Amino acid sequence: MSAPLVVSIPHRLGRDEAARRLKSGLGQAAVSVPMLKLDEEIWQGDRMIFRVRALGQVAAGHVDIADDHVLLEVRLPWLLQKFADVAQQTIRKRGHLLLEKK
Template sequence: MFAPLIVSIPHRLGREEATRRLKAGLTRAAASIPMLQVDEERWEGDRLFFCVRALGQAASGHLDVAEDHARLEVALPWLLQRFAKVAQVAIRNRGNLLLTKRS
C-alpha cells in the first residue's frame, strides 16, 4: 500500500514570499533530478497539488505553505518507499535552498 512521506521545512519569509519562491523554483528543482517526471503541478491558493513519476511509479501529494513553514506530503507506492529517506533529505535540502532568506 501507500505510505506518506512528510517533510516540513521551516522558513522566516512569510506565506506570500515563500509561495512566490516555491512557485518559481519547483519546476527547476524537479528538472535537476533526471529520473523524476512531473505529470501535474496545480496551485490552489497556498497549496500545490502534484503528481510525479519515477522508476515507472506514480506518486501524488500536496505542499502547503504556511506563514513560518512549508509542509509536503506525498503518498509513495511500495517501490518508491525504498528511497523515502533519500528523497526526504533531498526535498529538505532543496526546500531550504529555496526558502533561505537572502540579504
C-alpha cells in the same frame, strides 16, 4: 496503503514570499533530478497538488505553505518507498535552498 512521507521545512519568509519562491523554483528543482518528472502541478490558494513520476512509478501529494513553514506530504508507491529516506533528505535540502533568505 502505507503512511505518507511528510517533510516540514521551516522558513522566515512569510507565506507570500515562500509561495512565490516555490512557484518559480519547483520547475528548476524537478529538472535538476533527472529521474524525476513533474506530471501535474495545480495551485489552489496556498496548496499545491502534484503528481510526479520516477522509475516508472507515480507518486501524488500536496504542499501547504504557511507563514513559517512549508509542509509536503506525498504517498509513495511500494517501489519508491525503498527510497523514502533519501527522498526525504533531498526534499528537505532542496526546500531549504529555495526558501533561504537572500
